[in-house]
Amino acid sequence: MDHYYHRSHLPRFGEIAEGNQELADSFFAYYGKVFEEGSLTVREKALIALAVANTVQCPYCIDAYTTACLEAGSDLEQMTEAVHVATAIRGGATLVHGVQMLDQVKRLTM
Amino acid sequence: MIILDTIPRGPRATSSLSFRAAPLARPIEQLRLLDEVNVTGGPTNSGRFELDIASSGWPRLKPERLEIIQINLGKLCNMTCRHCHVDAGPDRTEENMDRDTVDACLSVIDRSGAQTVDLTGGAPELNPHFEYLVEECVLRGLRVLDRCNLTILLTRRHEHLPEWFAERGVEVVCSLPHYRKMGTDAQRGDGTYQKSIQALQRLNKAGYGQGNPDRRLTLVTNPVGAFLSGNQSSLETEWKAALARNHGVHFDQLLTLNNLPMSRYLEWLVETNQVELYLNRLLQAFNPSTIAGLMCRNTLSISWDGYLYDCDFNQQLEMRMEVPRPHVRDFDLDIWQNHEIRTARHCYGCTAGAGSSCGGAITG
Numbered sequence: 357m358d359h360y361y362h363r364s365h366l367p368r369f370g371e372i373a374e375g376n377q378e379l380a381d382s383f384f385a386y387y388g389k390v391f392e393e394g395s396l397t398v399r400e401k402a403l404i405a406l407a408v409a410n411t412v413q414c415p416y417c418i419d420a421y422t423t424a425c426l427e428a429g430s431d432l433e434q435m436t437e438a439v440h441v442a443t444a445i446r447g448g449a450t451l452v453h454g455v456q457m458l459d460q461v462k463r464l465t466m
Numbered sequence: 467m468i469i470l471d472t473i474p475r476g477p478r479a480t481s482s483l484s485f486r487a488a489p490l491a492r493p494i495e496q497l498r499l500l501d502e503v504n505v506t507g508g509p510t511n512s513g514r515f516e517l518d519i520a521s522s523g524w525p526r527l528k529p530e531r532l533e534i535i536q537i538n539l540g541k542l543c544n545m546t547c548r549h550c551h552v553d554a555g556p557d558r559t560e561e562n563m564d565r566d567t568v569d570a571c572l573s574v575i576d577r578s579g580a581q582t583v584d585l586t587g588g589a590p591e592l593n594p595h596f597e598y599l600v601e602e603c604v605l606r607g608l609r610v611l612d613r614c615n616l617t618i619l620l621t622r623r624h625e626h627l628p629e630w631f632a633e634r635g636v637e638v639v640c641s642l643p644h645y646r647k648m649g650t651d652a653q654r655g656d657g658t659y660q661k662s663i664q665a666l667q668r669l670n671k672a673g674y675g676q677g678n679p680d681r682r683l684t685l686v687t688n689p690v691g692a693f694l695s696g697n698q699s700s701l702e703t704e705w706k707a708a709l710a711r712n713h714g715v716h717f718d719q720l721l722t723l724n725n726l727p728m729s730r731y732l733e734w735l736v737e738t739n740q741v742e743l744y745l746n747r748l749l750q751a752f753n754p755s756t757i758a759g760l761m762c763r764n765t766l767s768i769s770w771d772g773y774l775y776d777c778d779f780n781q782q783l784e785m786r787m788e789v790p791r792p793h794v795r796d797f798d799l800d801i802w803q804n805h806e807i808r809t810a811r812h813c814y815g816c817t818a819g820a821g822s823s824c825g826g827a828i829t830g
Contacts, residue, residue, distance in 0.1 A: 367750075393697070393700055397700055397703070397704060398696070398697055398700050399696070399700065399701075399704060423693050426689065426691060426693045427689070427693045427694055427695065427696045428696045428697070428700075428701075429644070429687075429696045429701045429704060429705075431644055431646055431648045431649050431690075432648060433646070433648055434646075
């Protein structure tokens with residue numbers, strides 16, 4: 357194995373059941389339920405998943421939910437906006453911690 | 467023969483394979499290319515459609531009941547879309563149905579007991595006998611569908627059609643890949659989206675898309691790329707809200723179709739090195755519960771030159787119906803009822819996911 361990530365892992369996700377069938381069954385049943393049409397549409401859920409996938413920087417999830425978003429009827433502009441939402445929150449999360457820094461600086465300095 | 471100068475020039479995303487004399491213009495090349503792909507998935511993992519349906523309880527694929535006569539009036543079109551399975555375009559002036567064949571189709575309709583006549587092309591409206599055929603079907607009390615590319619309704623010769631259709635209760639089934647501009651123009655050519663919206667507004671003005679069963683407006687979407695179509699009812703809800711909000715456009719029904727790997731869509735897959743990926747995607751999404759509802763089981767497909775096929779895709783692949791004389795002149799309902807439907811690898815497009823047919827998704 358010359359690198360950690362392999363595209364072929366994604367369709368083999370179900371093999372994780374080898375070590376514990378019951379936990380895998382529970383997880384995949386839950387996973388399937390989460391993505392069913394509900395108060396949010398399948399398309400909206402796929403956009404959230406895409407934004408989260410980019411945030412956790414999971415190449416498997418980015419691959420899967422880029423396709424899922426397209427299949428659910430989103431286009432590139434909508435998907436890009438979803439990724440920017442994740443980016444804004446991620447950047448905002450960094451920046452808002454600056455207030456801790458600010459307070460600390462004010463405490464420590466004259 | 468139609469005079470080239472009289473054909474309205476619409477948006478184009480490419481040119482026809484036939485015009486470019488590309489190897490893939492030949493159906494035998496398309497079938498060969500698909501057969502050479504390494505595939506995994508499907509019940510038998512063999513990539514052989516007939517084995518996969520056999521192992522799903524269908525050792526023989528036979529018709530159920532003839533409900534729809536789908537007539538392809540010709541390959542002539544004012545547009546040249548990137549994904550067209552007919553390889554239609556403004557240059558296809560030779561392959562268009564003549565009046566004798568139109569009359570032979572009417573005779574088949576009378577003998578068939580089918581209640582729906584589905585007119586397609588190319589742009590079926592460009593055939594000089596189109597209005598005659600529609601009138602004759604309407605007089606017979608049949609449900610008539612016009613598969614319309616929308617932009618044709620803005621051309622001078624055809625701008626009367628929304629009202630003309632409305633007076634006759636013709637159901638208009640329109641292609642629109644997306645409710646937003648980006649995907650639509652990529653697939654169908656620059657400017658298509660704006661023209662399509664304008665044409666939909668004219669159809670709305672003529673009474674279409676307001677829930678009246680005699681003014682039924684259906685939209686059809688194909689994925690703009692190498693992925694499957696989404697959930698039909700979920701998309702319909704979103705499309706209705708978005709088109710109403712953005713353009714004040716209303717429609718009755720959305721149909722989601724998969725792209726079948728053939729003709730210009732196959733060319734795009736080849737160019738982007740995605741033939742194997744897409745075919746495997748179709749196989750891995752093989753859904754046996756779609757088989758009972760496949761359109762080849764209730765539809766007779768007729769080509770511009772009067773030959774008979776199990777569907778419009780087989781027609782474009784020149785896979786004629788497996789009967790002794792597959793022509794409108796020789797149509798026999800009993801023979802149709804008992805013949806075996808021809809399949810090949812492109813058929814995986816109809817059994818993938820929720821299934822795909824000219825009537826949209828096959829299962830929930």
